[in-house]
Amino acid sequence: MRASFGRVELRADHVAKYFYAHLFAANPGVRSLFPADMTEQRDRLFAALTAVVQRLDDPDLPGYLKALGRDHRKFAAEPAHYEAVGQSLIAALRFASPMTWDAETEAAWLGAYKVLAEAMLSGAEEADREQAPRWWDCRVLAHSRPARGVAVLTLAPGGHFPFRAGQFVSVASERLPHVWRPYSLAAAPRADNTLELHVSRVDGGLLSPVLTDEVREGDILRLGPATGMMTLREPVRNAALVAAGTGWAPVRALLEELTHRPPVETRAFLVARATGEVYDDRTIRGIGEVYPWLNLQVLSRAERLPDALSAYAGWEHQDAYVSGPPGFISYATDLLAGTGVPPGRIRHDPVPLPQRTPRGVGHAQWFLDPRQPQWINPADR
Numbered sequence: 001m002r003a004s005f006g007r008v009e010l011r012a013d014h015v016a017k018y019f020y021a022h023l024f025a026a027n028p029g030v031r032s033l034f035p036a037d038m039t040e041q042r043d044r045l046f047a048a049l050t051a052v053v054q055r056l057d058d059p060d061l062p063g064y065l066k067a068l069g070r071d072h073r074k075f076a077a078e079p080a081h082y083e084a085v086g087q088s089l090i091a092a093l094r095f096a097s098p099m100t101w102d103a104e105t106e107a108a109w110l111g112a113y114k115v116l117a118e119a120m121l122s123g124a125e126e127a128d129r130e131q132a133p134r135w136w137d138c139r140v141l142a143h144s145r146p147a148r149g150v151a152v153l154t155l156a157p158g159g160h161f162p163f164r165a166g167q168f169v170s171v172a173s174e175r176l177p178h179v180w181r182p183y184s185l186a187a188a189p190r191a192d193n194t195l196e197l198h199v200s201r202v203d204g205g206l207l208s209p210v211l212t213d214e215v216r217e218g219d220i221l222r223l224g225p226a227t228g229m230m231t232l233r234e235p236v237r238n239a240a241l242v243a244a245g246t247g248w249a250p251v252r253a254l255l256e257e258l259t260h261r262p263p264v265e266t267r268a269f270l271v272a273r274a275t276g277e278v279y280d281d282r283t284i285r286g287i288g289e290v291y292p293w294l295n296l297q298v299l300s301r302a303e304r305l306p307d308a309l310s311a312y313a314g315w316e317h318q319d320a321y322v323s324g325p326p327g328f329i330s331y332a333t334d335l336l337a338g339t340g341v342p343p344g345r346i347r348h349d350p351v352p353l354p355q356r357t358p359r360g361v362g363h364a365q366w367f368l369d370p371r372q373p374q375w376i377n378p379a380d381r
């Protein structure tokens, strides 16, 4: 599977287009479940597939797939859709590698897809049995813009919204139907059931400009179920929390949860946004009073992190939590591992894999199945 995916990945755009064309042609009713503009959606298919193929041996994969299936209920995904997606996926993969696709490869993909679909469906069925809502409609109670390109939203869910500090949710706005994006919850569960999101505006992004610039108090946002493994590891030990930009959100939630636990030595390192701002300065200014056991350092640039980390010892006895832009997560995780934190003790949310191969292929490359030298790739011209 990995070998065949390596070849297909080179033609990711073509394969994804073929996959959706096949899916919508064979199942016309399915089209309305997807956004009007499919450009981003196509990339997401490959990000998801890549993540699964890279993690085939990962013992956490079944749990991840079950959570994914539970989460997919918000898309109104039914068992028949899983069947249809499987057929279109195999058709697209076969189409993309005509010279190398054989019965053995097809059997491997069919088997893997069956395992994947069964795990996701079992997650969805479990949620159905628990009568868990497919999504939560949440009213925007407050919307503020504490810094350039950042919005803080306070939400009131229609009913009880179960989650743990450090988790994230998928969010959609009625202003942009069917477009869902993940955001970390910026506070631990509260007595009044309200939730907080910190949104950084991504230029050219789809949902973040809507959430920062258009959403108003009184709007309804739709939230999928909370998920993610950046929760406090039990039993709670000394902890290092490392965040950049709005990656501060889940760290703030974890700090709030730590106030309800017996005190442990906690260090936090917050790197300012690329624009130079630390947007939650009101919380940060009063932090010593609320969290007397916390040592917080605010750093103006990520390059200051190595020195800040090396000023401390005893890293091998810490749990570490990292959040921020994907490049920052890899950077900080490597630094922490270098200071002696065992890799199994560093928690962060899933990071999209960097694209390994250039996109866009010419007719010649499309025709010749094996990987070709860079010079015939139009994207490199």
Ligand SMILES: NC(=O)C1=CN([C@@H]2O[C@H](COP(=O)(O)OP(=O)(O)OC[C@H]3O[C@@H](n4cnc5c(N)ncnc54)[C@H](O)[C@@H]3O)[C@@H](O)[C@H]2O)C=CC1
Pocket (backbone or CB within 6 Å): 168, 183, 184, 200, 201, 244, 245, 246, 247, 248, 249, 250, 271, 272, 273, 274, 275, 300, 301, 302, 303, 322, 323, 324, 325, 326, 327, 328, 331, 348, 349
């Ligand atoms: N659970 C999580 O991991 C969360 C992740 N995020 C992500 O964090 C980002 C926040 O955006 P902004 O606040 O605009 O932050 P930003 O884009 O301004 O970046 C914050 C800091 O990260 C550093 N950084 C960025 N890329 C780096 C790299 N490759 N290596 C080393 N350092 C790097 C920059 O120096 C910058 O100072 C978004 O990508 C968002 O998706 C946000 C919330 C939670």
